[in-house]
Amino acid sequence: MKPQRVLRALSLLVLLLAASMLLPVFIAMYYGDGDALALFISAVLTALTGGAMRWFSRRQGSGDLNIKEAFAVVGLGWTVMAILGALPFMISGSIPLPHDAIFESMSGFTTTGASILRSPQDLPHGIAFWRCFIQWIGGLGIVLFVLALLPNAGGGGKYLFRAETPGPSSEKITPRLRDTAKMLWLIYLALTAAEALMLWAGGMSFFDSWAHSFTTMATGGFSTRNASLGYWESPFIQGTVTLFMFLAGTNFALYFRVIHKRSVRPLFEDDEWRSYALFAGVSALLIFVLLWAGGYHGPGRAALHSLFQVASIMTTTGFATDDFNLWPEATRILLLLLMLIGGMAGSTGGGMKVVRVKVLLAHAHQCMRKMIHPRLVTVVRVGTRAVAPELVSNITGFAVLYMVLLIGGSLLLALFAHSFEVSLSATLACLSNIGPGLGAVGPCGHYADIHGVGKVMLTGMMLLGRLEVYTVLVLFSRNFWKK
Secondary structure, three states, rough: HHHHHHHHHHHHHHHHHHHHHHHHHHHHHHHOOOHHHHHHHHHHHHHHHHHHHHHHHHOOOOOOOOHHHHHHHHEEEHHHHHHHHOHHHHOOOOOOOOOHHHHHHHHHHOOOOOOOOHHHHOOOOOHHHHHHHHHHHHHHHHHHHHHHOOOOHHHHHHHHHHHOOOOOOOOOOOOOOOHHHHHHHHHHHHHHHHHHHHHHHOOOHHHHHHHHHHHHHHOOOOOOOOOHHHHOHHHHHHHHHHHHHHHHHHOOOHHHHHHHHOOOHHHHOOOHHHHHHHHHHHHHHHHHHHHHHHHOHHHHHHHHHHHHHHHHHHOOOOOOOHHHHHHHHHHOOOOOOHHHHHOOOOOOOOOOOOHHHHHHHHHHHHHHHHHHOOOOOOOOOOEEEEEOOHHHHHHHHHHHHHHHHHHHHHHHHHHHOOOHHHHHHHHHHHHOOOOOOOOOOOOOOOOOOOOHHHHHHHHHHHHHHHOOHHHHHHHHHHHOOOO
16 A cells, blocks of 8 residues: 555545635625634645645655555545544634534534534634535535546546445446546535525525535534524425435435436335335324324424424434424434434435345344244345345444444443433434434534543544444554555
C-alpha cells in the first residue's frame, strides 16, 4: 500500500469540502448574522490542508488505488471530514469545545442527527445552513461525489464505491462507475429540490424548506427549530416530509429502474422494497391503534404521528412531531426495533438494513430445517433469489459485530451513571445513525449532558454505523497494513 496514493485521494475530498464551505459563506453574508468570517476562515484552513496533502503526495501519489488503499481513503476520509467540518462550529463560537464540535460534525456527515445543541434555532443562518448541508453531503457520500466528478476514477474507483455504499452489496446501475455515481447524485438532487419546493409551497420559509430537504433526503434529521418538524403544525408539511423520508429510505438504484422503464413496477417487483413497505405499514398501524386506543390522540392526529414517526425512525432520519417518550411502552419498544432494522440497502438510511434482516431470518429458518433433516441440501433465499454462502457468512458476522458494539457501547455509557434507557438507546441511535433515542436523549432532548468520554465513543459509533462496521474495523487490523 502506498500512503502517497491515499494522501492524494484524501486531498481531493478535503479540497471539495473547502469549496462546499463557500456556499454558507454567501448565505451568512446575506443574513448578516456575523458568522461569514468564521466560515470563510474555515474554508481557507481546509483548502490549505487539502493543498498541503496534495503537495506531499505529488511524486508518488499517482496510479489506481488498490482495495486496501480504497478502504483507507474511505475510513480516514470520513474522519478527516468530520474534524475539518467542525471548524465553522468552533471558530464561530457556536460549539467551542473541540470534542463537542467534532461530535456535531460527525453526526452531520454520517447523517445521524444526534446533537449536543440545546437550542439549534439560536444558531446564525450560515452555521445553521452548514449544519444541515453537511448531512446532505454525507447522505450519498462525498467519496461518491468525487467519483462523479473525476474524469477517470481508474481501477480503484470500484473499491471506493464498494467501501462507501451502504448495504451488503454495491449495485452498479450503469456500466461505467462514473456514470453510476452521476446518476445517483442527479436523482438525489432532483428529489431534494422537489421536496424543497413542496415545503416552500406549504408555508415554510425558503431557508427552512431547503434546510429540511437537505436533512430529509439524507435521512439526517437536523432541524433549524428546537421542536423539529413539530414546530410546523401543518398536516401538509408533515405529510410531505413523511413521504420523502420513505423515499429516502428506498434503494436509489430502484429509482433508476423506474425512470428507465417509465413504470413503478420495479418497486413492487423488488422483494426488499416490499418487505420495507410491509414493515413500515404494519408498524404504523400498530402504533396508530395503541395511540388511539390509549387516548393519546384522536384518530386523525394518531394516524399522522404514527406514519411520521415510523418513517422517521425506520429510515433513521430522526425528525419528530411529538415526544414519543410519553407514548405507551409497547410503541417505544417497537420504535427501538425499527431503529435496529433501518432502511433499504443502497439508500441514505442507516440501521442493519432490511435485506440483512431478511437474510438472517432466512438463514435461521434454514438452520432449523437442517436440524430436522440433517441431509437436506438447501440455499438461503430472499424472495426468489439465492444468496451466496459467502454473503450469508458476511451478514452473520456483521450482525454479531453490531450486537457486540451495541452491548459494549451501552455498558460504557452505563459506567458513567447514565440510565439503562439512555445508555442503550443512545448507543443504538448513534450506531444506527438515527439521532434521537429515549429518555434524556429523546426527541425533545439532546446529548449535551452525556459524559465527554461517552461523546467520543458515540462519535466513533456514528462512523462505524455509517461505514457499516467492516470498513472502519479493518483499519485496526495488523494484517491490513502489511505489504
